[in-house]
Amino acid sequence: MKNTPDIAVYCRRWHSCGLVATAAVVAILSLASAAGAAEKVATRLLPSPFKENMLRERRFLVSLEPLALTREFRRNAGFAPLPEDDGILPLGGWEKPGMELRGHTCGHWLSGMASLYEATGDESLRRRAAETVGILRQCQDAMGSGYLSAFPESGIDKTIRGERYWAPWYTLHKILAGLLDQHECCGNPEALEVAARFGDWAAEKVLPLTSEEAANMRKREFGGIAESLLLLSAAVDDPVRAEKYRRAAGVFHDPTVMDPLDRREDRLHGRHANTFIPKVIADMRKWELLGDKAAFDRAHFFWRTVMDGYLYAPGCVSSKEAFRGPGLQGRFVTGMTGETCCTVNLLKLSRRLFAASDDDRERAELADYQERALWNHILGQMNPIDGALTYFLPLETGTYKLQSRPNDCFWCCMGTAMESHTRIHRVVAEDVAGTLYVNHFIPAEIRWRGMTLRLETRFPEEESATLRVIDAPDSRQEAEIAIRLPFWTKDGCGRSSYARYSRIWKRGDALEIPLPCRLRTESIPAAPSRKAVFFGPILLAGRLGVEGIAKNRLRSTNYATHDFAIPPHLASVPLEPLDSWRRIAPPPPPPRDMDGATVETLDFFAHPSFVTPSGLKVSPFWAVHDERHVVYFDEPAAAPAH
Numbered sequence: 344m345k346n347t348p349d350i351a352v353y354c355r356r357w358h359s360c361g362l363v364a365t366a367a368v369v370a371i372l373s374l375a376s377a378a379g380a381a382e383k384v385a386t387r388l389l390p391s392p393f394k395e396n397m398l399r400e401r402r403f404l405v406s407l408e409p410l411a412l413t414r415e416f417r418r419n420a421g422f423a424p425l426p427e428d429d430g431i432l433p434l435g436g437w438e439k440p441g442m443e444l445r446g447h448t449c450g451h452w453l454s455g456m457a458s459l460y461e462a463t464g465d466e467s468l469r470r471r472a473a474e475t476v477g478i479l480r481q482c483q484d485a486m487g488s489g490y491l492s493a494f495p496e497s498g499i500d501k502t503i504r505g506e507r508y509w510a511p512w513y514t515l516h517k518i519l520a521g522l523l524d525q526h527e528c529c530g531n532p533e534a535l536e537v538a539a540r541f542g543d544w545a546a547e548k549v550l551p552l553t554s555e556e557a558a559n560m561r562k563r564e565f566g567g568i569a570e571s572l573l574l575l576s577a578a579v580d581d582p583v584r585a586e587k588y589r590r591a592a593g594v595f596h597d598p599t600v601m602d603p604l605d606r607r608e609d610r611l612h613g614r615h616a617n618t619f620i621p622k623v624i625a626d627m628r629k630w631e632l633l634g635d636k637a638a639f640d641r642a643h644f645f646w647r648t649v650m651d652g653y654l655y656a657p658g659c660v661s662s663k664e665a666f667r668g669p670g671l672q673g674r675f676v677t678g679m680t681g682e683t684c685c686t687v688n689l690l691k692l693s694r695r696l697f698a699a700s701d702d703d704r705e706r707a708e709l710a711d712y713q714e715r716a717l718w719n720h721i722l723g724q725m726n727p728i729d730g731a732l733t734y735f736l737p738l739e740t741g742t743y744k745l746q747s748r749p750n751d752c753f754w755c756c757m758g759t760a761m762e763s764h765t766r767i768h769r770v771v772a773e774d775v776a777g778t779l780y781v782n783h784f785i786p787a788e789i790r791w792r793g794m795t796l797r798l799e800t801r802f803p804e805e806e807s808a809t810l811r812v813i814d815a816p817d818s819r820q821e822a823e824i825a826i827r828l829p830f831w832t833k834d835g836c837g838r839s840s841y842a843r844y845s846r847i848w849k850r851g852d853a854l855e856i857p858l859p860c861r862l863r864t865e866s867i868p869a870a871p872s873r874k875a876v877f878f879g880p881i882l883l884a885g886r887l888g889v890e891g892i893a894k895n896r897l898r899s900t901n902y903a904t905h906d907f908a909i910p911p912h913l914a915s916v917p918l919e920p921l922d923s924w925r926r927i928a929p930p931p932p933p934p935r936d937m938d939g940a941t942v943e944t945l946d947f948f949a950h951p952s953f954v955t956p957s958g959l960k961v962s963p964f965w966a967v968h969d970e971r972h973v974v975y976f977d978e979p980a981a982a983p984a985h
């Protein structure tokens with residue numbers, strides 16, 4: 344069956360059939376339900392820019408010593424410093440002694456190590472994480488109550504009294520989530536025991552609160568603690584404890600933001616985005632684990648509202664960390680757009696909604712969002728030179744990606760990076776209700792239902808992909824694979840869809856997937872003359888050079904008040920007609936500091952770059968680092984005169 348069926352032909356038929364094809368597809372949809380169990384898909388990334396980022400993140404994770412990660416936990420539990428501590432660099436930035444958020448990195452690290460283990464099967468990662476869990480257990484034992492944190496419990500008490508403390512439950516969520524990930528991905532039973540004792544403490548802490556005290560506590564950012572308590576309730580084999588954790592999760596239901604969602608009102612403008620999104624992810628868990636339809640409806644309305652009214656071109660939201668909209672993004676194009684944590688959390692929400700959706704059109708939209716955010720924000724968050732990371736994704740013309748320094752930042756967005764760059768493998772293909780949905784054109788080997796499939800592509804350098812059956816069991820059972828047909832192809836009709844193939848798959852079968860790209864523009868709401876340019880799904884950015892940037896200004900701990908000192912003549916860049924843009928030869932590989940045989944065997948991916956008639960070089964935004972950029976070009980009539 345090599346080279347057949349012809350997806351290009353199918354695609355054209357689909358797009359020309361319109362409603363008739365829609366009706367046919369709806370008729371064969373399999374309904375996913377809250378209780379529907381998906382089959383395991385085990386995916387390993389093959390060489391690509393995403394895998395390179397994963398390996399860079401791996402190197403950073405492995406560089407962090409368990410004793411450094413747990414130093415403040417040990418101090419908080421009353422342990423004296425160990426002689427070995429003298430030889431280990433303590434963590435700085437948000438992890439410094441006295442910082443109220445200290446300890447969050449250890450939780451993200453446990454999650455990142457878990458997904459890396461899942462992605463690679465490298466036993467050394469599991470052992471190192473287990474060593475860390477063992478130290479945390481000793482800290483928990485010493486504290487006696489089940490509490491486990493690098494800061495004292497008095498931080499929580501302050502928030503309950505309505506006093507200020509940064510975000511204690513936010514940090515505790517990261518630790519609980521890390522423990523649960525260690526249990527789920529690495530099979531570490533000790534991690535679940537520690538998590539359950541922590542859950543017992545958390546329930547004792549929050550269940551007796553008065554409504555006023557609980558409301559005080561919820562005024563601080565509390566991340567996904569409700570989600571983790573719900574996951575803990577599903578992980579323990581003890582109905583009494585499980586019920587207790589579920590009730591504790593319920594204390595974190597925040598009516599100030601959820602009630603408007605229940606009324607289908609958009610009150611997002613001005614709300615702190617990264618405080619908001621995890622509350623909605625918890626709603627998805629309420630749907631998955633408890634069948635709470637109202638929670639699903641809230642999450643669904645929220646997602647639709649964000650997609651329709653708050654997104655920027657790279658798939659990010661927020662300016663200065665707050666939602667801006669609906670439809671106001673053009674008035675908030677700043678150097679502080681797109682906090683990366685928000686995009687990571689929207690990706691998480693999209694994945695949960697994808698698993699729950701019973702509508703292929705909506706699934707395709709969810710995958711569209713994932714693709715936009717993965718290629719245009721997450722991939723470009725990391726600098727290939729040294730693995731430095733952005734906090735914000737500045738979109739104001741003339742700004743640049745301000746990135747972290749290795750040991751004196753430890754921002755939230757460095758923490759979520761530990762997770763986002765190590766779990767790309769989970770979204771390439773997903774099983775929903777027995778169908779394998781191939782969503783993203785990222786090279787990968789996929790094991791599913793006894794088969795080994797290989798998704799081969801050098802997209803976007805090559806505008807096609809092949810899904811090849813490498814191995815298949817002798818079976819008479821049909822299996823269904825759905826390939827995403829993206830809206831942005833030359834043949835596309837503006838809406839993505841899936842082509843479904845159900846058959847008895849045999850070794851050597853292959854599906855050829857044409858992905859012809861074209862240059863296209865997207866306007867930003869509230870400033871229609873400002874346009875982002877895409878090549879297929881890839882957001883392009885003009886390279887504006889380094890004028891006015893001292894070398895030490897590209898890395899900073901101070902993302903919140905950074906002055907980009909944009910030269911006036913770089914504050915606006917006119918959009919030249921797209922048919923005059925010329926594709927240029929791939930640039931030479933940028934300098935890289937990655938060592939080791941594994942990395943050297945990776946192919947280096949070139950970029951689909953262009954040059955405009957005025958000589959501006961335009962490259963994928965993910966590949967533009969260490970220089971000023973333009974993402975939103977100004978149509979000439981609207982461009983200010985220089």
Ligand SMILES: [Zn+2]
Pocket residue numbers: 617682683684685754755756757
């Ligand atoms: Zn962040």
